[in-house]
Amino acid sequence: xxxxxxRPWALVPIVAASGFAGLGYEIVWTRQLSLALGTEMMAVLxxxxxxxxxxxxxxxxxxRLIRRATSPWRVYAILEAVIAVWGLISVWLLPAAGRALPxxxxxxxxxxxxxxxxxxxxxxxxxxxxxxxxxxLAALExxxxxxxxxxxxxxxxxxxxxxxxxAGTLASTFLLIPALGxxxxxxxxxxxxxxxxxxxxxxxxxxDKADAEQPxxxxxxxxxLTITLFATGLLGITFEVVVVRLAAQxxxxxxYTFAGLLAAYLLGTAAGxxxxxxxxxxxxxxxxxxxxxxxxFACITTAAAAPYAGRLVESASAADVFGELAxxxxxxxxxxxxxxxxxxLLAQRVSDQRGxxxxxxxxxxxxACIAPLLAAQFLIPAFxxxxxxxxxxxxxxxxxxxxxSALLWSATPAICALLLWLNPAPTLxxxxxxxxLLAVREGPMxxxxxxxxxxxxxxxxxxGHFRMGGTSSTRSDYRQAMLPLLxxxxxxxxxxxxxxxxxxxxxxxxxxxxxxxxxELSREVVDLLPWFVDPQPASAPRLTVADARRYxxxxxxxxxxxxxxxxxxxxxxxxxxxxxxxxxxxxxxxASGGIFCxxxxxxxxxMPSLRAIIRGFLDVYPDGVAWLNHYSVRTPMLALxxxxxxxxxxxxxxxxxxxxxxxxxxxxxxxxxxxxxxLGQYVxxxxxxxxxxxxxxxxxxxxxxxxxxxxxxxxxxxxxxxxLLLAVMKEIQPDPNELFSGGAGRDALSARLxxxxxxxxRFLEAGASLPGDPRGAAxxxxxxxxxxxxxxxxxxxxxxxxxxxxxxxxLIGSDRAAAARLLRKINExxxxxxxxxxxxxxEFGLRNE
Numbered sequence: 001x002x003x004x005x006x007r008p009w010a011l012v013p014i015v016a017a018s019g020f021a022g023l024g025y026e027i028v029w030t031r032q033l034s035l036a037l038g039t040e041m042m043a044v045l046x047x048x049x050x051x052x053x054x055x056x057x058x059x060x061x062x063x064r065l066i067r068r069a070t071s072p073w074r075v076y077a078i079l080e081a082v083i084a085v086w087g088l089i090s091v092w093l094l095p096a097a098g099r100a101l102p103x104x105x106x107x108x109x110x111x112x113x114x115x116x117x118x119x120x121x122x123x124x125x126x127x128x129x130x131x132x133x134x135x136x137l138a139a140l141e142x143x144x145x146x147x148x149x150x151x152x153x154x155x156x157x158x159x160x161x162x163x164x165x166x167a168g169t170l171a172s173t174f175l176l177i178p179a180l181g182x183x184x185x186x187x188x189x190x191x192x193x194x195x196x197x198x199x200x201x202x203x204x205x206x207x208d209k210a211d212a213e214q215p216x217x218x219x220x221x222x223x224x225l226t227i228t229l230f231a232t233g234l235l236g237i238t239f240e241v242v243v244v245r246l247a248a249q250x251x252x253x254x255x256y257t258f259a260g261l262l263a264a265y266l267l268g269t270a271a272g273x274x275x276x277x278x279x280x281x282x283x284x285x286x287x288x289x290x291x292x293x294x295x296x297f298a299c300i301t302t303a304a305a306a307p308y309a310g311r312l313v314e315s316a317s318a319a320d321v322f323g324e325l326a327x328x329x330x331x332x333x334x335x336x337x338x339x340x341x342x343x344x345l346l347a348q349r350v351s352d353q354r355g356x357x358x359x360x361x362x363x364x365x366x367x368a369c370i371a372p373l374l375a376a377q378f379l380i381p382a383f384x385x386x387x388x389x390x391x392x393x394x395x396x397x398x399x400x401x402x403x404x405s406a407l408l409w410s411a412t413p414a415i416c417a418l419l420l421w422l423n424p425a426p427t428l429x430x431x432x433x434x435x436x437l438l439a440v441r442e443g444p445m446x447x448x449x450x451x452x453x454x455x456x457x458x459x460x461x462x463x464g465h466f467r468m469g470g471t472s473s474t475r476s477d478y479r480q481a482m483l484p485l486l487x488x489x490x491x492x493x494x495x496x497x498x499x500x501x502x503x504x505x506x507x508x509x510x511x512x513x514x515x516x517x518x519x520e521l522s523r524e525v526v527d528l529l530p531w532f533v534d535p536q537p538a539s540a541p542r543l544t545v546a547d548a549r550r551y552x553x554x555x556x557x558x559x560x561x562x563x564x565x566x567x568x569x570x571x572x573x574x575x576x577x578x579x580x581x582x583x584x585x586x587x588x589x590x591a592s593g594g595i596f597c598x599x600x601x602x603x604x605x606x607m608p609s610l611r612a613i614i615r616g617f618l619d620v621y622p623d624g625v626a627w628l629n630h631y632s633v634r635t636p637m638l639a640l641x642x643x644x645x646x647x648x649x650x651x652x653x654x655x656x657x658x659x660x661x662x663x664x665x666x667x668x669x670x671x672x673x674x675x676x677x678x679l680g681q682y683v684x685x686x687x688x689x690x691x692x693x694x695x696x697x698x699x700x701x702x703x704x705x706x707x708x709x710x711x712x713x714x715x716x717x718x719x720x721x722x723x724l725l726l727a728v729m730k731e732i733q734p735d736p737n738e739l740f741s742g743g744a745g746r747d748a749l750s751a752r753l754x755x756x757x758x759x760x761x762r763f764l765e766a767g768a769s770l771p772g773d774p775r776g777a778a779x780x781x782x783x784x785x786x787x788x789x790x791x792x793x794x795x796x797x798x799x800x801x802x803x804x805x806x807x808x809x810x811l812i813g814s815d816r817a818a819a820a821r822l823l824r825k826i827n828e829x830x831x832x833x834x835x836x837x838x839x840x841x842x843e844f845g846l847r848n849e
Contacts, residue, residue: 073204
């Protein structure tokens, strides 16, 4: 026994490393499976349920083997080896399964079929590994008990294993995946499993039969204990899901946000398990009542604090990762600590009865498996996310062992819950001063709101702070549809990925002869469309609520034009819509001569992400080109446009379409009268884009660069919105020869376009240099010199000419001398345009000779 007693310290790194690898796998596998299943709620729940279901099955199936094994060390080593092997297999298996499943499900599967696929794929694909994981805690607990010569080690093993899981969450998210991608991370995790297996064999080689002869009961005889284990697993994960759902409304909702929330939850549960082990208290009913009441009260305090988390975010500078982690700890630490101690007590009871914690892990994991379904499909839709926290707290109180003291333990939490319920929390949606909240739809994945500001502008807001367009941007949204539709010679079928307020999609329906289909992830967003668009326009588009990636992978139709809306790259899940694999899937859906347009929000991107996206786009569309939507420096947008078959733009065909009466009626109010109005938005062709993108990483499914570049993309939101736009315009020099083929009259058009592009760039520089938000005379004084410079470079540059004429007309009533001076400058700069000269003659009787 002396040799055995010297080894307990050596088990600590094994216990922690096992938890490290387990959570690392969960993070990688969940993200890989989301690429196949999409980010719809049923798919997300399927991954979680499959993971916990495998843990529960493994815990039940392996419990007897682990209890009766002559060498728990050897059993544990085999389990870790199975996990390692399956981790290596999953490098190939999950992407292959991801490619196979969407076509089987189809574009609009029935809820039953989607549920079945979302549950079956993660369950079956991960089952060997998750079953083995389900047995590791029981094996580790028996190994530790054997090494220490103590019976009461369960809470400590659980705490140390969870502490390792905390480290695995942070290391995988912040270090391994950004550096190595998913495949490289899986290889590292498999190496950790191999270390655990070999270390266990080395430590257990001299102690194979120490406690094999001890008899153990075969079943848990306490029905209440079984119910409590199941219910605490159910309530604990429900609490986690609901708090994560609430936090998304005030935090940045990036991959790091979720990692920070999960890490805070694991930190609390690890601390709770270790503290319970440290105190060495008995697992009696009195302590159980105290922990259940404490857990309920802690959940209530989180419910009370959650509505004010936005202020905590601001005070902690939570746009920074460490600030978000601090906020996550504030929300999770106390209740999760109570939950960790509670599971430690319950697991110790099971270990005392059976000599193993396998049944405790299995029963608790079974409850955890059901929790996401309960939270997302029942509690949140029925009561709202905030009220669901109170329901969780009440659930813990209902588990108190019945006796007189139970009433005393439950009194304070119950009264606090009642007071909060009678005084509901304020909404987390931010309503501007003088504005109003018009409508709210709260669903399992998102809270969508319609908000009016003080100026009467209506906009759509998702999760409390992410704005998805509004009534002030309708013209810009229409142009997002018209640009690619005009570049196609004769479009008939258009697919819109992402709907938002619906303005871009509805803009597409205005184009004569074009039938439109739209795909939107969030049912809540679709429900609010009537606030922004006619619910039944003359040519109503067909709408599908689905994940865009899964839809495109399952689609068998061919489309002339596919338009992907602006996806905020920092938002968790959006980066997958910018990968090489997704771009290639879209290309397979294009008909002959088809065009794909991917809009990029330059005001939400940083330079490394932009370069990575362009590199990947050019891999799939070697003829890729870039265009602007408009000349706004406040919300600059860049379109990457690629074709299925290549080729140059047919300028003659474009001119013919612009002069078609039916088309002209739609596009002229948007500023598209002549080819130069559209061609002026051209930024650069494949050679210019390739030189701009340079060498570096691409954004792929296996190496999701954009997803893990979220910290820089969040910082980009705090920079001047035009900073990336000006950098792009400075580095990319458009070449007319890349835009269209030569021919009669093309040299003259090339010269005009080159002048137009120079004027455009000067116009953008002038807009960026305006101080603050000048109005009236201050705006005229600040803006007119830059606009005159732009007009001097290209007299036909309407975006400068129109505002200058508007300024001159506004001055006539207030400062006629200034109006005359400005009109003279306009006429001198653009003498070929008669409006300024005619206004001088009419208003002042002056000639500019």
